[in-house]
Amino acid sequence: MDYLEFKIKCLEEFREILIAELAEIGFDSFLETEDGIDAYAAESEFDRARFDGLIASYQDAAQISLSESIMPRVNWNEEWEKNYDPIAVDDLVYVRASFHEPKPEFKYEIVINPKMSFGTGHHATTFQMLRHQGELDHEGKRVLDVGSGTGILAIMAHLLGAKSVEAFDIDDWCVDNGNENFDLNGLQTRMGLGTIREVNPQGNFDIVLANINKNVLLDEMEIYSRLLPNQGYLLLSGFYAEDISDLLEAAKPFGLGLVKKSSKDNWAALILQKT
Incomplete structure (x- = not known):
């Protein structure tokens, strides 16, 4: 099954909003980028009318521009591993994925394998x-x-x-x-x-x-x-x-x-x- 890939450039404050909205209309994977987000939907389940309406509703406020392409199904774990860096919240907690090395100097450590869910600490x-x-x-x-x-x-x-x-x-x-x-x-x-x-x-x-x-x-x-x-x-x-x-x-x-x-x-x- 092929996937549609949308590279969406937008204002930073709209990234998480757009991810939430796109998830509601059938998109099942996302990557945050320097300019916005990459969003993926199965071609067989993609609703063009709902997508176009959603983008139009945020177009001006979020300063959206996008490109679209078709790609074969990918290993999403491998994709987010390439783009997911650990973070530190002051000296309180170190948030990392299972493939990152631990840092015992922090008081607490959280291991998060986020896949497409929201809330990695970033x-x-x-x-x-x-x-x-x-x-x-x-x-x-x-x-x-x-x-x-x-x-x-x-x-x-x-x-x-x-x-x-x-x-x-x-x-x-x-x-x-x-x-x-x-x-x-x-x-x-x-x-x-x-x-x-x-x-x-x-x-x-x-x-x-x-x-x-x-x-x-x-x-x-x-x-x-x-x-x-x-x-x-x-x-x-x-x-x-x-x-x-x-x-x-x-x-x-x-x-x-x-x-x-x-x-x-x-x-x-x-x-x-x-x-």
Whole structure:
């Protein structure tokens, strides 16, 4: 089966958004590049009309240009191995793939084989979430990771001493990939499949992690609050720095107050606490 390859040049802040959107219309593999992303879809399952409509909707805002070609089916593991470099979050944690050498000088190490799932630590949102996790006491805590992707934040919670960790994602590929990464890092839990309303996790959780996007966070804010006890923490990312005020305004009616905010490459992250 042949694959269609699209080399998409775009603004950096739209890379992850486009990956998420393209995954929804049948694309099953992605590589981030210096200029944007390479996206791949099976030729037999490609929906030209939906693709053209999606690209048109982001064309101007993301400054998209693209080229298209046909390629034989490839070994995706080999492709991402060529393009996946390890990263360090300060001196807290070293995130690497299984084919990279370990670095024992770091306090923690996470092994992530990302395949096509989201969350390798390279994106500014994941980087900031990991950093903020390192600033909170997880010892003996109950932690929920909403929209877990590769499972990297759930794994970080486990390494930081959480008593129990629950995680889920709406994408079955992410669930399979996340469970593989849990096994690589000694995390015994299994990732659930579905939205937060479908999975229906049962609180209280001492820490809730949600690195998704602005609209989902706004829609689910009340649910996060219900899952937290007084003094519980909510860590958010997946939105731009200019959206911080909207998130804080939405959180206020549910007793969620700002503890800390940060931004990197115009992507923002928040630590909120329920009072």
